[in-house]
Each structure stands twice: as structure tokens, then as C-alpha cells.
Amino acid sequence: MLPPRIERPSLDGDLAVDIAIIGAGFAGLAAARRLSQLDPRLGVAVLEAGVIGEGTAGRNSGFIIDVPHEVSSDDYGGDGLGHAARDLAIHRRAIELVTEMVDEFDWGHDIVDPCGKYNIALSAEGDRHVSAYAAQLKNLGESCQLLDAKETAALTGSAAFTSALFTPGTLMIQPAAFIRAFADALKDPVRIFERTPALSIEGGENGWLVKTPRGFVSARKIIMANNGHAQSFGFFQGRLLHVFTYASMTEEFDPSRLGGHRKWAATPASPMGTTMRRVQWQRGDRMLIRSRYTYNPSMTVGERDVSSAGALHDRKFSYRFPSLAGVKMEYRWAGAMALTWNSVPAFGELEPGIFAACGCNGLGASNATASGIAAAESVLGVNTPLTQIYASYAKPTALPPQPLTTIGAKVSLTVKEWRAGVE
Structure with missing residues (x-):
């Protein structure tokens, strides 16, 4: 949906830096930003295998969420007030970094919009989830607002939804535009190399050597910010679950065909339910729908996976928005997550001088950003x-x-x- 990116050049030749970061998604860019804040003199190389914004980070649905909500959890309540407070602290540190950059670089709402989000239901069971979630948030002292069926219909333009819960702290981003802007905001001595995959890591005289197709990067320390692909370098073997989630986005439609607000975003009442987002675009509006999770240990998906998820999206879309009959999906895609069995991040010093900021367990925009910040602080021995x-x-x-x-x-x-049902 964006114009072609003006890419940073690939690495061509050898390079010596203080710290090499493998991966230029949420975690890698946040790590680079934090390193430059802590020590502006550090030489940092960020290696991105593809083009900035075209990987998993750019396929994110755009929620930088503050309140507890994990894809790997059975419910939204977490497992105690202590864990909920921990999650709030993590997510709000990520939001703090993004907000700093919004102020510094004057990003508009087309990149980052502090509009909050909704948690939305389509059934009596969903209503119970939403009400229980509201009670849990209020127990934490968090601001939220329950909407009944009439208010939810006024928001969405659809009578299919039965209730919703508004939480004001979420930032909504245009993910590809955000990742591009984030990368372009980083300046020397932070250098980003696109289309520069890290092929292997070897021990070197002064630390480590990262092999790329056309040169080596010599670095004292390395941050692995490539989520599930940390396994490609031999780390976390047998400890990461590679799960893909799927999304579709409609073609632009005349806004008069659907009442309600022209800009809103909602996560589902059931954690395995359906995420929805209405987006204002150039000539009209679009709807994004995200649902379906598959386990793919090869870290790849095929056309059959995307097609199967797309058929599910079409049925869910028709049920929720009958007034948009005939509006077709223009884009369909999949995005990777790395989960751990015990729902903890794959984080920390793996070998002397090699640190990981991986295993986001869902909520990648929030968790991966915070993980990147923490990795940068850990690399420099800063206690926060x-x-x-x-x-x-x-x-x-x-x-x-x-x-x-x-x-x-x-x-x-x-x-x-199956348990999520209509949600």
C-alpha cells in the first residue's frame, strides 16, 4: 500500500563495529535506538536479510498494546496481579520509546496514532469474556469503558457485535510505514544494511565475525533480534514453537456503505478469535481481518495455508459486515511468531558477547520492542x-x-x- 522504499545499501566488503544486530524488525531497531541513546559513539551495524518493512514486522496488524494480552495465554487475565504488573511495565516501556520518537521526528497519525483499541465480542460467551476482562483491568487500576450492543454497533457500523471494551493506551501504527520511519530515523554511527542476510557467526580475534554474502562484520558483541530464526544459528534448539497467523485486507470501498466510525481497531473477546481493523485510505476505507493460527516448524508457509486462512476470513467478514457484500479481499498474507512452551521470552546472553531478544510470544510490536530495549541495556551492563x-x-x-x-x-x-467459536 506504500510507494517503493528507497533502500539502504547492502554490505559490500568487511566492516568492524562495536555491536552487530541481526534483524531490523521491532526488536532490532529498538535495540539500535537504545544503544545510540546510551552511548552515541558506539559503532552499530544492523543487518536486515530483506527490505525494511517487508518482513514480519511490516506484516504486523499494527497494535502496540499496553494492557496484558498474550496470544499464548488461555485468557486475558494472566496468572496474577504480579505478572499483569510486569506485562504492563514491559509494554509501557515499549510505548514510551515509540512516543519519544513520535515527538522527536514529528510523525503523524498516518504512522502512529494514539487512539486506543477495543476488545470486541459477538456472542454471550464473548460478552462474559469482555466483562471479566473489564473487571480485571479495573482491579489493576486501569482505565477502560464498556460498550453495549447499541454503542458497539454505532462504533463498527454492524449489528453483529454484541459488546466491546475500550482501552485508551494502545498505539495504532501503519506497521510498514512505522518500521521504515524507525529505520530511517537511525543515523551514524548506527548503520543499516538491507538485503544483507547473516549467514553464520564465527569466533574472531576481537569478538565475533558475522558472515554475509559479500563481506564480514567484526563485532565485539552481537544482538540476535531475528525471533524464530535464532534457531538457524543453533540457538534455542527444541525450545521455540513456530506459529503463523494470517490476515486479509479488503480493497477500498465507499465509506457510505458502512456506518460507524471510519477508524477503529479491535482485538477479539477470545484470545484465538478474530482481530478487526478499519483503515481510512486514499480513495475510501479498508477492513483488515486477522484470524487462524498454524504450527509451521519449517518457518515457512505455502499458498495452501494462506488460501485456507483466506477462505475463513471471507466467511468471518461476511458474517460481521453483510452490508459490504461484494467487497473483495485485495491482500492476504501470513506473519511468523515464535512462542515458548512456558511463555517466557527467548532472551539473555547465549554465549559470551552474544545476546538474544527473541521469542515474543505474540504481541510482537509491544514485546519485541521492549525485548530490544532490554537487550541493548544488557549488552552495555546497564541495570534498569x-x-x-x-x-x-x-x-x-x-x-x-x-x-x-x-x-x-x-x-x-x-x-x-474451535473453542473461540463465532468470535
Whole structure:
């Protein structure tokens, strides 16, 4: 939906830096930003295998969420007030960094919009989830507002929804535009190299050597900010679950065809339910719909996966917005997540001088951004409330042997999706 990017050049030749970051998504760019804040003299190389904004970060649905909500959880309540407070601190540190950049670089609402989000229901069971979630948030002292069916219809333009809960702290982003702007805001001595995949990591005289197609990067320290692909370098073997989620976006339609607000975003009452977002665009509006989760240990998906999810999206879209009959989907895509069995980040010093900021467990825009900040602080030995939180996490637990992991993951996702029902 954006014009072609003016790319940063690929690495051509050898380079010596203080710190190399592998991956230029939320975690990698946040790490680079934080490093430059802590020590503006540091030489930093950020290696992106593809083009900025075309990877998983650019395929994000655009929610930088503050309140607790994990894809890997069975409910929105978390497992106690202490864990909820921890999650709030993590997410709000991510939002703080983004807000700093909005103010510094004068980004408009077309990139970052502090508009909040809704949690939305389509059934009596969904209503109970929404009400319970509201009670949990109020118990935490968090601001929220319940909407009844009439108010929810006035918001969405659809009578299919039965209730909603508004929380004001979420930032909504245009993810590809945001990642591009974030990368372009980083200046020397932080250097970004696009279309520069890291092929291997080897020990060097002064630390580590990262091999790329046309040169080596020599670095004292490395931050792995490539989520599930940390396994491609031998880390976290047998400890990451590779899950893909799927989204579709409509062609532009005449806004008069759908009442309600022209800009809103909603996560589902059931954690395995359907995320919706209405987006104002150039000649009209678009609807984004995200649903379906699949376990893909190869870290790849095929056309069949996207097509199957797309058929589900079409049915969900028709049920929610009958007034938009005939509006077709223009884009369909998948995005990768890395989950751990015990729902902790894949984080910390893996070998002397190699740090990981991986395993977001869903909520990638919030969790990965915070993980990148904490990794940068850890690399430089800076003690902060955020690094203390990350230091308190257990390590990712080992998954069961194959084929038990594959069978268990697929059955679990299928059952949870079935339980979500109409949501």
C-alpha cells in the first residue's frame, strides 16, 4: 500500500563495529535506538536479510498494546496481579520509546496514532469474556469503558457485535510505514544494511565475525533480534514453537456503505478469535481481518495455508459486515511468531558477547520492542527496571520430542480455535 522504499545499501566488503544486530524488525531497531541513546559513539551495524518493512514486522496488524494480552495465554487475565504488573511495565516501556520518537521526528497519525483499541465480542460467551476482562483491568487500576450492543454497533457500523471494551493506551501504527520511519530515523554511527542476510557467526580475534554474502562484520558483541530464526544459528534448539497467523485486507470501498466510525481497531473477546481493523485510505476505507493460527516448524508457509486462512476470513467478514457484500479481499498474507512452551521470552546472553531478544510470544510490536530495549541495556551492563524484569524470567523449557510437539501444537491450536467459536 506504500510507494517503493528507497533502500539502504547492502554490505559490500568487511566492516568492524562495536555491536552487530541481526534483524531490523521491532526488536532490532529498538535495540539500535537504545544503544545510540546510551552511548552515541558506539559503532552499530544492523543487518536486515530483506527490505525494511517487508518482513514480519511490516506484516504486523499494527497494535502496540499496553494492557496484558498474550496470544499464548488461555485468557486475558494472566496468572496474577504480579505478572499483569510486569506485562504492563514491559509494554509501557515499549510505548514510551515509540512516543519519544513520535515527538522527536514529528510523525503523524498516518504512522502512529494514539487512539486506543477495543476488545470486541459477538456472542454471550464473548460478552462474559469482555466483562471479566473489564473487571480485571479495573482491579489493576486501569482505565477502560464498556460498550453495549447499541454503542458497539454505532462504533463498527454492524449489528453483529454484541459488546466491546475500550482501552485508551494502545498505539495504532501503519506497521510498514512505522518500521521504515524507525529505520530511517537511525543515523551514524548506527548503520543499516538491507538485503544483507547473516549467514553464520564465527569466533574472531576481537569478538565475533558475522558472515554475509559479500563481506564480514567484526563485532565485539552481537544482538540476535531475528525471533524464530535464532534457531538457524543453533540457538534455542527444541525450545521455540513456530506459529503463523494470517490476515486479509479488503480493497477500498465507499465509506457510505458502512456506518460507524471510519477508524477503529479491535482485538477479539477470545484470545484465538478474530482481530478487526478499519483503515481510512486514499480513495475510501479498508477492513483488515486477522484470524487462524498454524504450527509451521519449517518457518515457512505455502499458498495452501494462506488460501485456507483466506477462505475463513471471507466467511468471518461476511458474517460481521453483510452490508459490504461484494467487497473483495485485495491482500492476504501470513506473519511468523515464535512462542515458548512456558511463555517466557527467548532472551539473555547465549554465549559470551552474544545476546538474544527473541521469542515474543505474540504481541510482537509491544514485546519485541521492549525485548530490544532490554537487550541493548544488557549488552552495555546497564541495570534498569526493564532488565530486572527480563532477568527474572525462567529460561525457555524444552519441547517434547517429535512427533509429540507437532501433534500437540496442532491439536492445541485446533481446539482453541474451535473453542473461540463465532468470535
